[in-house]
Structure formats: structure tokens, C-alpha cells
Amino acid sequence: MTRPARNDPHPADPTDPGPASATHSADPADPDPASAAGSTGTADADEPPAGGSFAGYFLRKLGGAATSMILVIVLGFFAFRMLPGDPVLKIAKERPMSPAQIAELRSQYGLDKPVIVQFWDYLVGIVTGDLGESYVYRKTVSSLIVEYLGPTLLLTGTAALIAIAMGLWLGQLSAWRRNSLFDKLASSTSLIFWSVPTFWLGLILLMIFGGTLQWLPTGGMITPGLDPWSAAGIIDVIKHLILPVVSLVVVVYAQFLMIMRASLIEEMSEDYLTTARAKGLTEDEVRRRHAVPNALLPTVTVVFLHIGGLIAGAVTVEAVFSWPGLGKLTFEAIRGPDLPLLQGTFVVFSAIIIVMNLAADLVYRFLDPRVRRA
Amino acid sequence: MFTHPTLRRHSALRRGWRRCLAGVAALALVGSFAAAPAQAATSEAPASENVLRIATDGFIDSFNPFTSFYLVPTNTFRYMYENLVANDAEDGSVTEGLATEWNTDDEGKVWTYQIRPDMKWSDGEPLTSKDVAWTYTQMMEKEEMAVANGSLVENFDKVEAPDESTVVITLKKPQANNPGQEIPIVPEHVWSEIDKPGEFKNDEKSVGSGPFQLESYEANKSITLKANPNFWRGKPKLDEIQYRYYTNSDAQVQAIRSGEVDFISGLSPDQFTALEGADNVKLNDGNGRRFNGISINPGVADAEGKEFGTGSEALKDKKVRQAIRAGIDIETLRKQVMHDYAQPATSFIPAVYPNWTLKSDDPVISGFDVKKAKKLLDEAGWKEGADGIRAKDGKKLELRFLTDADAPIEQNTAKFLAPWMKDIGIALKNESTDVDTVSERTTKGDYDMYFSGWSINPDPDYQLSINTCGQRPDADGNGGTSQDGWCNKEFDKLYRAQHVELDQAKRAELVQKALAIHYEEAPSVTLWYPSQLEAIRSDRFTNFTKQPTDGGVIANQVGYWGYASVEPVSAEEASGGGGLGAGGWIGIAAAVIVVLGGGGWLLSRRRKSDDRE
Numbered sequence: 001m002t003r004p005a006r007n008d009p010h011p012a013d014p015t016d017p018g019p020a021s022a023t024h025s026a027d028p029a030d031p032d033p034a035s036a037a038g039s040t041g042t043a044d045a046d047e048p049p050a051g052g053s054f055a056g057y058f059l060r061k062l063g064g065a066a067t068s069m070i071l072v073i074v075l076g077f078f079a080f081r082m083l084p085g086d087p088v089l090k091i092a093k094e095r096p097m098s099p100a101q102i103a104e105l106r107s108q109y110g111l112d113k114p115v116i117v118q119f120w121d122y123l124v125g126i127v128t129g130d131l132g133e134s135y136v137y138r139k140t141v142s143s144l145i146v147e148y149l150g151p152t153l154l155l156t157g158t159a160a161l162i163a164i165a166m167g168l169w170l171g172q173l174s175a176w177r178r179n180s181l182f183d184k185l186a187s188s189t190s191l192i193f194w195s196v197p198t199f200w201l202g203l204i205l206l207m208i209f210g211g212t213l214q215w216l217p218t219g220g221m222i223t224p225g226l227d228p229w230s231a232a233g234i235i236d237v238i239k240h241l242i243l244p245v246v247s248l249v250v251v252v253y254a255q256f257l258m259i260m261r262a263s264l265i266e267e268m269s270e271d272y273l274t275t276a277r278a279k280g281l282t283e284d285e286v287r288r289r290h291a292v293p294n295a296l297l298p299t300v301t302v303v304f305l306h307i308g309g310l311i312a313g314a315v316t317v318e319a320v321f322s323w324p325g326l327g328k329l330t331f332e333a334i335r336g337p338d339l340p341l342l343q344g345t346f347v348v349f350s351a352i353i354i355v356m357n358l359a360a361d362l363v364y365r366f367l368d369p370r371v372r373r374a
Numbered sequence: 375m376f377t378h379p380t381l382r383r384h385s386a387l388r389r390g391w392r393r394c395l396a397g398v399a400a401l402a403l404v405g406s407f408a409a410a411p412a413q414a415a416t417s418e419a420p421a422s423e424n425v426l427r428i429a430t431d432g433f434i435d436s437f438n439p440f441t442s443f444y445l446v447p448t449n450t451f452r453y454m455y456e457n458l459v460a461n462d463a464e465d466g467s468v469t470e471g472l473a474t475e476w477n478t479d480d481e482g483k484v485w486t487y488q489i490r491p492d493m494k495w496s497d498g499e500p501l502t503s504k505d506v507a508w509t510y511t512q513m514m515e516k517e518e519m520a521v522a523n524g525s526l527v528e529n530f531d532k533v534e535a536p537d538e539s540t541v542v543i544t545l546k547k548p549q550a551n552n553p554g555q556e557i558p559i560v561p562e563h564v565w566s567e568i569d570k571p572g573e574f575k576n577d578e579k580s581v582g583s584g585p586f587q588l589e590s591y592e593a594n595k596s597i598t599l600k601a602n603p604n605f606w607r608g609k610p611k612l613d614e615i616q617y618r619y620y621t622n623s624d625a626q627v628q629a630i631r632s633g634e635v636d637f638i639s640g641l642s643p644d645q646f647t648a649l650e651g652a653d654n655v656k657l658n659d660g661n662g663r664r665f666n667g668i669s670i671n672p673g674v675a676d677a678e679g680k681e682f683g684t685g686s687e688a689l690k691d692k693k694v695r696q697a698i699r700a701g702i703d704i705e706t707l708r709k710q711v712m713h714d715y716a717q718p719a720t721s722f723i724p725a726v727y728p729n730w731t732l733k734s735d736d737p738v739i740s741g742f743d744v745k746k747a748k749k750l751l752d753e754a755g756w757k758e759g760a761d762g763i764r765a766k767d768g769k770k771l772e773l774r775f776l777t778d779a780d781a782p783i784e785q786n787t788a789k790f791l792a793p794w795m796k797d798i799g800i801a802l803k804n805e806s807t808d809v810d811t812v813s814e815r816t817t818k819g820d821y822d823m824y825f826s827g828w829s830i831n832p833d834p835d836y837q838l839s840i841n842t843c844g845q846r847p848d849a850d851g852n853g854g855t856s857q858d859g860w861c862n863k864e865f866d867k868l869y870r871a872q873h874v875e876l877d878q879a880k881r882a883e884l885v886q887k888a889l890a891i892h893y894e895e896a897p898s899v900t901l902w903y904p905s906q907l908e909a910i911r912s913d914r915f916t917n918f919t920k921q922p923t924d925g926g927v928i929a930n931q932v933g934y935w936g937y938a939s940v941e942p943v944s945a946e947e948a949s950g951g952g953g954l955g956a957g958g959w960i961g962i963a964a965a966v967i968v969v970l971g972g973g974g975w976l977l978s979r980r981r982k983s984d985d986r987e
Contacts, residue, residue, distance in 0.1 A: 084810040089817060089851050091443060098525040099853055104517060136433045136444075137593065138575070148594075203624055211628030218629040219620045224596035322431075322621040324594040331621065332433070337810070 057365060065358045072350040076343045077122050081115065087135060087337050109135055109339075122343070131347070132340035136332070141344035144329065151221055152325035155318070156311045158241060159248035163310075164303055166249065167256025172295065174257065175264035176287050187261065194254035198313065202247040202320035209243060216243050219322035244321040252310060259302050264295040301364035308356030311349065424613040424942050426915055428929075429626040429635040430597070431619065436575040437588055439558035440513065441521040445930070446597075446617070448522075451558045453599060453615075453934045454582040456606070458487055458506060458541065458554030463921045463935040466663075466727055466832030468552045472506065472559060472583065473541070482548035482876050487541040494604040495561045497581045503535035508562040510543070518572030526557050548874045550881055551835045556932070559583065585610045585938040594619050611941045627909075630655060636914050639929035641907040642782075643713045654913035659715060660920060660927035662906040665722050666783075668702075668775075669826040669898040670695045674819035674859030675846060682849040683819015686773055688766075693754040695896035698823075700740060700747035701798040702791065708902050711786045716902035721889040722841075722857065723834050724903040726922050729882050730834045732889040739893065747798040756799065764799035772801040776815060776824035779806040784825040787901075817851040819859065826898065828857065832932055834885050835873060841892060842866045860897035906930065917941045 088105050091097075106112045110121070125132055131141035170190070174183040193201075210218035217223070217240050226233045267273070268291060276286045311326075318327030326345055333341040432446030439451045459476065462469035473487035493501040510533040512519045513526075520527070530553065531544045543553055564581045568574045580588040585607070586599035597617040601610045618635055620626045627645050629635045631652050641649070649655055671685030672695065688694050708716050717725050720732040720739060732739075740746070756764035756771050764771040775791060777784040788804040795802040802823075807815075815821055830837050839845060843861035845854040865888050872884035892898075906927040910918060919935040920926035928936040 084808065084814040086814065086817075086851065089813060090810075092855065093813065097443075097855070098528060101521060101524050102852075104521060104524075108521075136435050138435050138573075203622075206625055206628050210625075211631035214632040218632055218634055219622075219625045220595065220618065222595075224592070224598070224616060224618060319621050320625065322594075322619055322625055324619070328594060328621055336433070 054365070058362065061358055061361045065354050068354050069351065072354070073123070073126055073347060076346045076350070077119055080337065080339055080342050080346070083337065087111070087339060090337070126347070131344040134333075134341040134344075135338045136336055136341070137338075141340050144341065145326065145344055145348055148324065148326045148329050150325075151323060152311065152314055152318070152327060154237075155241065155244055155323055155325060156248070156307075156314050159245045159252075160307055160310050162245065163249040163253040164256050167253040168260045168296075168299065170253075171257040171260025172264050172287065172292050175261040175268065175295075176283075176291075178265060178268075183261075186257065190254035190257045193250045194252075196251060198247055198251045199316045199320050201251060202244070202317055205243050205247055206320065216240075221324055240321075240323075244317045244323055247320070248310070248313065248317050252306070252313070255306060256299070256303065259299050260295065263298050264291055267291045267295045270294075301360045304356055304360035304363055308353035311352050424611075426612050426615045426637060426937060426940055427635045428615065428617050429620045429629055429638045430617045431621050431623070431626075434591070434593070434597075436577060437580065437591065438572075438574050438576045439522065439560060440519040441572060443522045449930060450588065450597070450599070452584070452931070453586040453937070454580055454584045454588060455558030455560060456583040457557055458559060459552055460934075461555065461832045461932045463919050463926075463931075463933065464923050465729065466921065466932055467729065468555065468832075471554070472501070473554060476552070476554065478876065480876075482550055482874055483545050485543045485545070485553055487543075487554060489539045489541060490606060491539055493583065493606050495563075495581050495583055496587045496602040496604050497561075497564075498604065499561065499563055499581075501561070501583055502538045503541045504538070505562045506541045506559050507533045507535040508566070509559045510557070512565075512571070513557070516572070521572070523557055526553075526555075529553070549835075550873060550875050551833045555833065556831070585934050586612075586615055589614070605938075607938070610938050612937065615937055630909050630911060633911060633914075636911040637908070637918075637928070639906060639908040639927075641909065643715045643907065646715065646907040646909075647713070649909050654911055656910045656912035658908040658910065658918075658920070658928060660906045660908060661717055661724075661726050661922065661925045662904055662927055663724050663726050663831075663930075663932075664827055664829045664906075665719055665724055665900050665903050666716075666825065666827045667719075667722065667898045667900040668698075668787075668823055669816075669858045670698060670823050670896065671819065671821055672858065672860045672895075672897040674856075675861065676848040677844050677846045677853055679843075679861070683821070685819055686822045688754075688756070688771055689773070689822060691754050692895055693750045694756070694771075696740075696894075697747040697750035697754070697798060698795070698800070699896050699899045700743045700750065701794050701800070702899060703742040703794065704899075704901055705742065707787060707790055710790065711783055712902060712904065715905040715907060717905070719900040719902045721893050721900050722828065722830070722837060722898070723885070723889060724830055726903070726926060727830070727832060727834070729878070730885050732886055732893065736886070736890055736893075738890040744797060751799060758799050762796065762799060763801045770801065771799060772803065773822040774803050774805050776812055776821045777804060777806045778809045778812050778825070780809065781825070787825060817847070818849050826857075827904075829930075838869050838872070838885065838888060841888075842869050858897035860892075860895070862891060862895055865891045865895075912943070914943055915940050916943050 088102060088109065088111060091105065092102050103112070110118060113121075122132070124130075129142065131145070133140055134144055137144055167190075170186050174186045177183050206218055209216045217236075219240075221240050222228050222233060222237050226236050228234070228237060270291075273286055273291055276290045277283075281289070314323075314325060315327035315330050317323065318325045319331040322328065326348070329341065330345040330349070332338070333345060336342070430446055433444040434446050435442050435444060437447050437450060437454075439447075439455060442448065442451075457471045458473050459468050460471035461467065470490075472489055472493070474490050476485060476487040478485045487503075487506075489501075489503045489506065495501050510527060510530060513524060514520075514530050514533070517524075529545050529547055529549060531546045533544075534542045536542060545553065561581050561583075565571050565574075576588070577591040578588065579590075582602065583605070585602055585605045587602050589598040589600040591597050596619065599615040599617075601613055603609045618629075620629060620635075623638075623640065623642070623645065626635070626638045627641070627649060630638050630649070633654070646657060646659070649657060671683065671689050672692075673681060673685055673690040674683050675681040705718070708714065708718065718734070719725070720734055720736065723730045723732065725731050751764055751771075754766075756766045759765045759770070773795070775788055777788050779785065785804075785806060788806065792802050792804060812824060816824055816826075828837065837857070840855050840857050841860060843863070843866055846856045846859060846861065847853045868884050868888035868891065872881050872888065875881040875884055906929065908928055910928075917939050918928045918937070919939045920928055921931040921933060921935055
């Protein structure tokens with residue numbers, strides 16, 4: 001996953017006429033068209049050539065996403081079949097099973113058919129929205145995914161909101177006080193956490209707050225027997241949510257912090273800030289009203305890109321905290337190996353990432369007028 | 375870029391410090407808010423007194439005893455459905471189940487069982503011999519009902535219930551092993567009403583005859599079992615058993631420390647030692663019914679004797695295989711790798727079955743003996759080369775040891791083995807890979823040696839059968855299952871003899887003779903019988919029954935003894951000592967930080983507003 005290069009009208013460029021007149025500075029979100037046109041030509045080869053319509057841009061991005069999706073679907077079938085391990089032999093391992101029983105199981109799973117027939121069934125299934133039946137759960141994969149999507153969205157959604165809010169807030173503070181002690185501490189702490197493996201951090205948190213202090217539960221989403229919609233049930237879910245959310249947030253907020261920081265530092269040398277100060281605004285007001293809104297532009301697109309990754313990243317956290325979501329489902333499907341379920345979750349995770357990438361492209365175009373006009 | 379802040383750089387620096395403190399304080403506050411209600415809630419809702427909570431991570435497809443073959447459902451069936459005959463807690467030998475007594479004709483072909491009168495299913499309906507006959511017949515007649523246990527009725531010709539208390543099983547061929555074991559008997563009045571019994575999930579309000587009945591099941595969350603008041607041995611003292619899902623065994627360890635579960639099983643030696651000294655946790659180092667061994671490729675072939683795979687030619691010579699056994703210091707390995715959490719082993723029937731296991735004083739058993747190993751290799755024609763590695767006809771004695779990279783026990787074993795093998799002149803290369811590759815390569819015979827293991831049931835017949843020539847699969851794994859891919863006519867003869875020997879003492883003798891041949895031929899070296907490591911919340915429950923009763927296991931038994939006898943610990947006994955634990959002290963420290971940090975934060979707010987003026 002790559003961060004889209006931002007169209008950057010270099011501030012020091014002497015040929016840049018600059019938007020620094022008093023009339024423009026009140027609305028910095030709308031920079032001088034001349035500067036934008038002058039810079040897009042060289043800045044990003046990925047952008048459409050000047051004059052491309054929005055429809056063309058949209059179709060091209062959509063085409064790219066569709067191609068990725070087709071590749072994912074093909075890969076989803078063959079990659080897991082190329083992996084070593086025969087699901088039926090794994091079940092039969094160490095069990096008194098007769099050859100007839102093994103053959104019966106093979107035919108129940110459809111594994112006795114030639115691979116090409118299995119592939120065709122799989123393709124037809126995907127087109128008709130039928131992802132097959134899980135070997136282990138004996139339910140359709142689609143119904144399992146729908147059932148387990150909720151807990152995953154609750155976990156990753158909460159984590160994403162907190163990580164983004166915390167990362168952006170700390171990032172803009174760090175940029176504004178660049179090279180101060182706060183900046184150094186905030187940036188380096190976030191980077192240290194960023195390099196910590198999620199499962200390791202999860203286990204450590206589990207040990208301290210679950211096993212030793214016994215403040216928080218050690219796994220699951222709700223204490224069995226509680227009604228999730230009662231007051232006690234909601235409190236119980238929140239208690240179960242704290243540790244997995246903290247493990248997710250602490251590891252990923254660095255990327256939001258660093259993006260926000262870099263983006264704001266670029267903004268900080270802009271002339272319109274000097275104008276704002278000249279108007280007598282305090283430093284905090286200059287930052288909040290002028291610098292940060294502009295710096296948010298490139299950040300938002302990157303945030304979209306990372307949300308997809310965050311959902312996929314839930315696999316480890318859900319496995320550590322026994323969170324009954326898609327990640328745990330995938331983790332157990334690998335152990336199986338439960339081929340239809342593995343294919344299903346793989347395709348769904350990939351689809352989420354592809355859709356998020358597409359959304360990032362479109363939002364970027366929509367938010368940044370320089371790209372829109374290109 | 376630094377133009378504007380320079381004016382107030384000094385104050386900015388100081389402010390940086392304060393910001394930072396404020397951040398810490400804010401984090402600490404969030405933490406304490408989060409923790410406070412959590413702690414309150416924990417004390418509000420004390421765990422229900424008479425519910426045994428067990429951590430699990432097993433797969434469940436359904437609770438249909440005809441089709442499910444996963445470990446958790448299979449273990450649950452043992453609590454839900456009584457078998458015709460059970461395996462007792464003491465040593466796993468056959469004991470009364472639904473049948474009070476049984477006998478067989480002279481050759482072991484017709485088995486007659488007397489069913490206990492006046493038994494009831496958990497819903498109050500009478501339980502008779504008709505239910506038994508119906509269950510067996512379903513498995514014999516319908517393919518979809520034979521998925522899980524079809525092999526157990528393969529030898530059944532017909533099953534009849536001449537009257538309410540008699541069941542007669544007529545076999546196709548005689549067998550000494552009691553055919554009434556390990557097949558859950560279901561109520562005909564419930565299952566005959568089900569439209570497609572092969573697809574029935576049976577995952578709530580089950581009707582059965584065992585001590586506990588399935589009340590509800592939520593995938594990946596919990597399984598709840600309720601005591602059955604109609605259980606013929608009497609209603610269990612527990613009200614409920616609740617399995618809770620923990621994907622990860624480290625999380626299970628934390629859960630028993632915090633008291634969220636009452637029982638966990640399948641701990642690693644490291645996890646087990648880490649729990650030593652934990653408050654209110656009692657440990658059980660149970661003698662298990664598994665064996666671990668090193669399987670040595672004796673030249674694998676299919677049932678027709680057609681060889682396949684890449685096994686070393688050298689290993690077809692039993693002297694080389696015997697030399698490998700003599701070159702391994704199993705006792706050191708058991709202590710160093712297993713930390714003594716394993717019983718010393720002889721052959722592949724574990725010591726928890728004293729009737730069948732190969733006696734440790736059997737004359738065939740030989741120990742660690744480097745001299746003997748070297749002598750055997752000399753005799754086999756492998757002469758030591760300049761580099762210490764033996765060679766024959768210009769070919770060096772180089773072997774591969776296939777191991778699972780994720781299994782520390784296998785990796786550590788490999789580390790010990792390489793230098794020991796070098797001592798006797800064999801170059802052993804550890805090929806560590808993922809578990810699926812191991813199983814695929816061993817199926818194809820693409821190995822010299824690999825680390826193997828099996829769980830053994832109370833009757834040795836099945837495990838012996840998969841060491842016979844006819845059970846060898848082809849290179850795709852079709853046709854059968856073989857323990858070591860080995861074939862020996864003498865062993866087969868003994869297998870067939872014990873299969874029909876009704877006199878248990880004579881049968882035991884035949885079994886041990888067969889095991890001795892396997893030992894002497896060395897298609898595998900049995901290393902040990904690993905312990906099943908378990909932990910119990912001793913402040914909540916007591917009186918677990920082990921199998922074997924003396925030093926055995928609680929979970930994964932062949933039977934329902936483990937939890938059926940469990941009683942809650944009375945309140946007075948359970949109250950532990952007061953005082954502040956480590957948790958209390960850390961809590962106090964956290965509170966101090968919050969107070970200090972909070973003060974700093976307030977201070978920084980005030981100074982900042984000063985700055986603004």
C-alpha cells in the first residue's frame with residue numbers, strides 16, 4: 001500500500017507566483033490556479049493528464065480496482081490449494097477412520113472433483129454471491145462472514161477512530177512544536193510502539209491487566225449469558241473492548257501522527273500563515289484555523305488507505321484476545337485448513353482494501369481542487 | 375521556517391515539557407477511568423457458584439454424534455451419551471454402561487448385552503434396548519450416519535433387540551475387542567423424527583443419557599451443558615459446565631490466574647511452571663494416553679508392496695535403525711526437552727494401559743549404548759570415513775530429520791539428536807518446516823526420519839491394526855493409514871491372533887509379543903508418553919476424577935469421569951487470606967501517578983493561560 005504522492009507546489013520555487021496576497025490568504029483552501037497548474041505536470045505521474053474528465057478518471061480507477069479484484073479472486077482459489085496440507089488427511093490424522101470414511105468426507109467437501117471443475121464452481125459461486133460451505137462450521141461462508149463482521153467492525157471501528165483522532169492531534173502538535181521536547185517524545189514514542197509486534201503487545205497487556213491486576217477480562221467479547229443490549233451487557237462489552245482496542249491503537253497511531261506532522265510542517269512555511277499572524281491571531285488560532293485544515297487534505301486520503309489495512313490487521317488482535325470476529329475466523333480457517341472459509345475471508349478482506357483504496361483515490365480528487373482541475 | 379517561534383523559544387521549550395506532562399496525566403486519567411468501573415463490575419457479578427467454566431479453543435462443526443469428528447464435540451458426546459459399555463476411570467478397561475453385563479459365544483462372533491432396567495433419557499422417556507439397536511442400525515445402513523464412527527460398526531452384521539433389556543450384536547468376523555465401546559447411543563424417539571438426521575446440528579437442549587446435556591452453543595463464544603437429573607449413576611453435583619472460547623493458550627493461562635475460568639488443559643511445560651505458586655491454582659501433571667516417537671522410514675510401500683518416496687536406502691536395514699535407537703540418549707532428552715513432564719516409554723501403547731503396554735523389563739528392550747550403535751553400523755557395512763561420517767560403496771550415511779518449525783519440542787529434540795548421531799557416524803540434517811508440509815511429505819514417503827505422535831484408545835486393536843501390512847496407504851494417502859509405513863508378516867500374524875483371542879491374559883501376551891517385534895524391528899523409536907498438563911481453580915472446585923485414577927488426566931478422557939464427580943468448594947473453605955496482593959500495590963502506584971500527573975496537568979493549564987495574556 002502506498003501513500004499517494006501529494007501535489008506539492010514547492011514554496012521556495014522562484015517561478016511560483018505564490019498566493020501570498022492579502023486577498024487570497026483568507027481562503028487558503030483555494031490556492032492560486034496558476035500555481036496548481038504549474039506544478040501538477042511534474043509532480044505525479046499517476047495523475048491523469050491535464051484535461052481528463054472526472055468520468056474518465058473515475059472509470060480508470062474503477063477499472064484498476066476491478067482488475068485487482070479479479071486477480072484476488074483467482075489467487076484466492078489457487079494460493080490456498082497450492083499450500084501444503086490436505087484438509088481431509090488433517091481431520092483423519094490420529095483418528096480411527098476407514099478409507100471409506102475418508103472417501104465420503106472427500107466427496108462431501110467436493111475435493112474429489114478435478115481442480116478445474118472446483119475452480120469453475122468457485123467462480124460461479126462468487127458471481128452468484130455463494131462462497132461455498134465451511135468445512136468446520138457446516139454453514140455457508142457468506143452467512144458466517146455476515147455474522148462475524150459486526151464484532152470486527154466494532155473493534156476496528158473503535159480502534160480506527162481513536163487512532164486517527166489521537167494520531168492527528170498529536171501529529172499537528174508535534175509539527176507545530178517541531179524539534180521541541182514534546183515533538184521528540186511524541187514522535188519517538190509513537191515510532192517505538194509502531195515497531196512493536198501487535199500480538200506481543202497484546203499478550204503483555206493481557207498478562208498485566210488481565211492475569212495480574214485482573215482489571216479487565218482476558219478474552220472474548222461478552223461474558224457468556226449476559227444480554228448484550230442490557231446496561232450490564234454494554235458495560236461488559238466495553239470492558240472486553242479496552243485491551244484489544246489499546247493494542248490496535250498503540251501500534252498504528254504512529255502512521256497518522258507522522259503523516260499529519262509531515263503535512264503540517266509543509267504548510268508551516270506558507271505565507272498565508274504570516275498573514276494570519278499579522279492579523280493578530282494567536283499561535284493556537286493560526287494553527288487551528290489556517291494551518292491544520294490545509295494539512296488535513298493529504299492526510300484524509302492516507303487515512304482511507306489505512307482503514308482497510310486496519311481491518312485486515314485485526315487478525316492478530318482477534319486471535320490474541322479471542323475476539324469472535326472475522327480475524328479469528330480467518331485464523332482458525334488457516335488451522336483447519338478450512339478452504340472455502342479461507343477463500344471467503346481472503347476475498348472479503350481484499351475487497352475491503354480495494355474499495356478503501358478506490359475511495360481514497362476518489363476522496364483525494366474530490367478534496368484537493370488541484371487534482372480535480374487537472 | 376523557524377522565523378516565528380524564535381521570539382519565544384525559551385518559553386516554548388518550557389511549555390513543551392508541560393505539554394508532555396499533561397499528556398502523561400491525560401493518559402493516566404483515561405486509564406484509571408477505564409479501570410475503575412471495570413473493577414467494580416467484576417466484584418458486582420461474582421461467578422455463578424455451581425458452574426464449572428472450562429477454557430477451550432477447539433473446532434466444532436455440530437454436536438451430531440453420527441457426523442462430528444472434532445475433538446471438542448467428541449469429548450462432549452462422552453458426557454452427553456452413555457455407551458453400551460464404558461471404559462473405567464482406573465485403567466480404561468471395559469466396565470458397565472447402559473449394559474450391566476455381557477457375554478459372547480465361544481469364538482467372539484455373537485455378543486449379548488443385558489440393559490439396565492428402568493433407565494430414563496434426560497426428557498423422562500424410557501431408555502431401552504430398542505434405542506441401542508436403532509442407533510447401531512442407522513450407522514450400518516446409512517452412509518451419512520457413518521461419517522464419524524462408521525469404522526466401529528464395519529464388522530457388524532446385524533443388531534437385534536429381542537426384548538426391552540437385551541441387545542444382540544452379530545459380527546461378520548469374530549473379535550475380542552468389546553464392540554459396544556465408544557459409540558454414543560441416541561434416543562430413537564427424538565432422532566427418528568428428524569428429517570435429515572445426517573445434517574442435524576443438535577446444538578441446543580439435547581436429549582441423552584449421560585451426566586450432562588447440551589443446553590446451548592454459541593459459536594466461538596460458549597458451550598453450556600446442564601446436569602441430567604436422570605443420569606443412571608445419579609445427578610451430578612455440578613449444575614452446569616460452561617466452555618468458554620479462548621483462541622490462544624497464553625490467554626487461557628491468564629484467564630485461570632484471574633479466575634475467569636476454573637479449568638484449563640493442554641498447557642506447555644513453560645506455561646505450567648509459570649503457574650506454579652499462582653494463588654488458588656492447583657496443577658495436575660497427568661499421565662497421558664499419547665506417545666511421541668521418531669518414525670524411521672523403513673522403505674515405505676503401499677499395501678501391494680510397491681515402494682514409493684525418497685527414504686534412504688540405508689534405513690531399510692534394521693541394523694541401521696537399531697543403531698539410531700542405541701545412539702539416542704532418550705532419558706536425557708526426556709529430562710531436558712520435556713522437563714520431565716513425560717513418562718518413560720517402551721513401545722507405542724502407553725503405560726496408562728498397564729494390561730497392554732510393553733513391560734519395561736521385557737528382554738527386547740535396550741538402552742542408550744554408543745558402543746553397540748557403532749558395532750551395529752559396522753556390521754551393516756558402514757565404515758567410518760576421515761570426517762567421522764560413515765560410508766558404504768562410496769555413499770555417505772546422511773539422513774534427514776523432518777520437524778515442525780513451530781514445535782519447540784521437535785526443534786529441541788533435533789538439536790540434541792544431530793551431535794549424538796554424529797558420534798556414531800551419521801550426518802543428520804534437521805529439515806524444519808511447517809506442520810502441513812511435514813504431513814504432506816510423510817504421506818508421500820518423502821522423509822528419512824520425522825517426529826510423530828498418536829493418541830491411543832483403551833483397546834490396542836486399532837493402533838496395532840495400523841501397523842499391519844494391509845493398512846499401508848498409497849503415495850496419495852488413499853487406501854489406509856499406517857503408523858510407520860512398516861510391514862512385518864510375523865507382526866501381522868500376532869495381530870490377527872490377538873484380534874480374536876477372548877481370554878484377556880492370553881490376548882495381552884500376544885499384544886506384547888507384537889509390540890516386542892515392532893520394538894526390535896525399530897520402524898520407530900518411541901521416546902516418551904507426554905503428560906497432559908492441567909490447572910484447576912482450587913478455591914472453586916474440588917473432587918475431579920482422573921483417568922487413570924492414579925496420576926491420570928482430567929480432560930480428554932475416554933469416559934465422563936473427569937467432571938461428573940466435581941463438587942463446588944464451600945464458601946468458608948474458599949475464602950483466601952486477606953491483605954494486599956501485587957495487584958493492589960500496582961493499583962496504588964498507578965493512583966499516585968494519576969494524582970501527580972493530574973496536578974501537573976492542572977498546573978500546566980494555569981501557566982498556559984498566563985502565557986496567553
